[in-house]
Amino acid sequence: MLDKCTEIAEILSLEFNVEKSHCIVIGNMYRKEIASMNLCGNNVEWCESIKYLGVYLQSGKYVKFNINSTKRAFYAACNTIFLHSSGIKNE
Numbered sequence: 001m002l003d004k005c006t007e008i009a010e011i012l013s014l015e016f017n018v019e020k021s022h023c024i025v026i027g028n029m030y031r032k033e034i035a036s037m038n039l040c041g042n043n044v045e046w047c048e049s050i051k052y053l054g055v056y057l058q059s060g061k062y063v064k065f066n067i068n069s070t071k072r073a074f075y076a077a078c079n080t081i082f083l084h085s086s087g088i089k090n091e
Contacts, residue, residue, distance in 0.1 A: 002037060002038060002039050002044075005039070006040050009040075015040070016039050018039055018040060018042040021039060021045075022045050022047045022050045023037050023044050023045070023046050024046070024048070024049065024050055024057065024058075024059040025046075025059050026059060026060065026061075026062070026063055027061065030060050030061055034046065049066065054070050055067055055070060
């Protein structure tokens, strides 16, 4: 399938950024050794988790999302707003 994507991309004069492309495994094969994937002649890195739209998608038997970093950023923004609106100076 990746070869077909490369073929179509060449026809359309598009390029894939392999540095921004990653593979993860979701399902029964998540603990197995899987062959490397090639896109445009470059290996695509296998990862335990990937960030997509600010949420981390984690490899495993089932689909799992890790939103801890998003929650942390949200609480930090709320605390900043609270501190500025209450007149408390954060030094």
